[in-house]
Amino acid sequence: MSLLDGPISALVSAVQEVKATPSELTDEALARAEARNPAINAICQMNPQARAEASRVAARLQAGETLPLAGVPVLIKDNIWVKGLRSTQGSKLFTDHIAPEDAEAVKRLRMAGAVIIGVATCSEFACKGATVSPLYGITRNPVNPSLTAGGSSGGSVAAVAAGIVPLALGTDAGGSSRRPPAHTGLCGLKPTQDLIPYGPGFDEPVWGISVICPIARRIEDVSLAMRVLGRLEPVSPTPLEIAVSEDFGTGQQLDTDVKANFEAVITAMKSAGVQVAQAQINWPNDIKGHDIQPLQYAGLAQMYGDVWRKTPDLFDPAVAGQIETGLSLSGVEVAAAHQASHQMRQTLRAELDRYGVIATPTTPCAAWPAEMDAPTEIGGRPAQPRDHAAFTPQINHAGVPALSLPCGSDSQGRPLGLQLISQTGRDAALIALAQQLEPILKEIT
Structure with a gap:
């Protein structure tokens, strides 16, 4: 080799x-x-x-x-x-x-x-x-x-x-x-x-x-x-305790194979002696990951809106759509997205203080055709453009560490991932936990 x-x-x-x-x-x-x-x-x-x-x-x-x-x-x-x-x-x-x-x-x-x-x-x-x-x-x-x-x-x-x-x-x-x-x-x-x-x-x-x-x-x-x-020194592993959430409290549907895989991950972890609890995450005002998207749209509009107006053909159509949306947003709508960002940060940090580590599927679906920007269906239902990202942006707005580990594949051979989220500054401990889980997850097909 x-x-x-x-x-x-x-x-x-x-x-x-x-x-x-x-x-x-x-x-x-x-x-x-x-x-x-x-x-x-x-x-x-x-x-x-x-x-x-x-x-x-x-x-x-x-x-x-x-x-x-x-x-x-x-x-x-x-x-x-x-x-x-x-x-x-x-x-x-x-x-x-x-x-x-x-x-x-x-x-x-x-x-x-x-x-x-x-x-x-x-x-x-x-x-x-x-x-x-x-x-x-x-x-x-x-x-x-x-x-x-x-x-x-x-x-x-x-x-x-x-x-x-x-x-x-x-x-x-x-x-x-x-x-x-x-x-x-x-x-x-x-x-x-x-x-x-x-x-x-x-x-x-x-x-x-x-x-x-x-x-x-x-x-x-x-x-x-x-x-x-990151000048990050490794740390010794600690007892394996993880709280799991199939939908991260968002209500997002999973593809059938992703759901089955997540259940297999939980079974494998329990069989290996991992202490597994169910995480109950209550997002205020039912906020979802896509609720912060107006911040990106407005930011793109601020940086590139004038150029887009003059030369729209230079832009990716999907990104052009984001810019156009950003130009149409009101200050109230942007402020609401800022509030959602703040609420994500407060809520997720509090839940991590409660649970320590939370595990979710990294994505609710496997990879889709390369020519498409996003899947049109997830879990048997029509999908919005950011539904495939339902479980990840909250972590960015909370500022906490997270990682994705491979955990098998779906019935079509498409790889799947397990997301592990931890408290701010606990990167080394999160990596040590992932190293303990990695051989367990490799046995999942």
């Missing part, structure tokens, strides 16, 4: 022990990208300096530096700045934008010895749940290329799932680094707000909810990445 397919820790050890070189691993990742990317469209730009970066990592190792990610090939989502590379957010408006500096997360990866091999595709402005952009087209799911990889971090997950790189960075403002991993059989962590510095980079439609996230095949790989990205 290639080092690119095993644990990141084994790859780093091989490089440090001079059993492999950063250049060899970079060459292999670049060759895989050339062979595998055309079918999935996960990478929108290769780094022409990747081999030079690998040589510099080798020189640093020879000089005696200890590099925790020595030689690890990495991809960076197209809305995170990588100095000297084109950074577009999947938008024709930024076709010629060259990042003037590295985002802090990218700096930390490079300081740790990682090699940036390129930039991964994302939906326009990272504002859509499928990675389909006017600039780069459709990103497909390596598990089944007829399906979406999810969004907006679809390129990052597709590249990792295809084995091109063992680690990629995504972003998450409403679930974009949890739902795509669930659709592709990967692990994705949304850290506590501001644990990983966000930026320097693009302006955000909604400030204070976006985070930079590691995406990998194993939780141990996520843990190693977080030691670099």
Whole structure:
């Protein structure tokens, strides 16, 4: 087995022990990208300096530096700045934008010895749940290329799932680094707000909810990445106690296979000795995840409304619709969305203080056809555009950590995910819990 397919820790050890070189691993990742990317469209730009970066990592190792990610090939989502590379957010408006500096997360990866091999595709402005952009087209799911990889971090997950790189960075403002991993059989962590510095980079439609996230095949790989990205030291595991909620208190219907899978997860956890309780989550005023969407619409309208009026054809039709909606919103409607955001934060933090860890399905449905922005039906009922994201944006507005673990697949072989949510600042404990659950969930088919 290639080092690119095993644990990141084994790859780093091989490089440090001079059993492999950063250049060899970079060459292999670049060759895989050339062979595998055309079918999935996960990478929108290769780094022409990747081999030079690998040589510099080798020189640093020879000089005696200890590099925790020595030689690890990495991809960076197209809305995170990588100095000297084109950074577009999947938008024709930024076709010629060259990042003037590295985002802090990218700096930390490079300081740790990682090699940036390129930039991964994302939906326009990272504002859509499928990675389909006017600039780069459709990103497909390596598990089944007829399906979406999810969004907006679809390129990052597709590249990792295809084995091109063992680690990629995504972003998450409403679930974009949890739902795509669930659709592709990967692990994705949304850290506590501001644990990983966000930026320097693009302006955000909604400030204070976006985070930079590691995406990998194993939780141990996520843990190693977080030691670099978030300066997060591992902690010892604690007794396994989890509260579960099939619908996260939202009333959202699940696809039949997702419901059966969640029940199988609960059974498997109980059989393994996990203490499982039912979480009763009472959202005030019956707020749902989509109730905060006016904040995104208004933010996009503020940033791009004037350009949209002049050149509407440059925009993704779905994003254009968000801008148009944002321009029509009243101040009262935007204020109501702010109130919903505040209520989400208060409610979820209180419930986490009560339960410690809450588990939900990451998504109420599996991946849908790649050409579609969202599924039209979930649980046998017509679906609204954001119903597939019913269980994730609340976490962003609460500022708490959450992650998605693979937990089997549906009857069509489409991967499914389990979302674990914990109290703010409990990222290390959440990762330790996930590492205990990972082998249990692998037995679920």
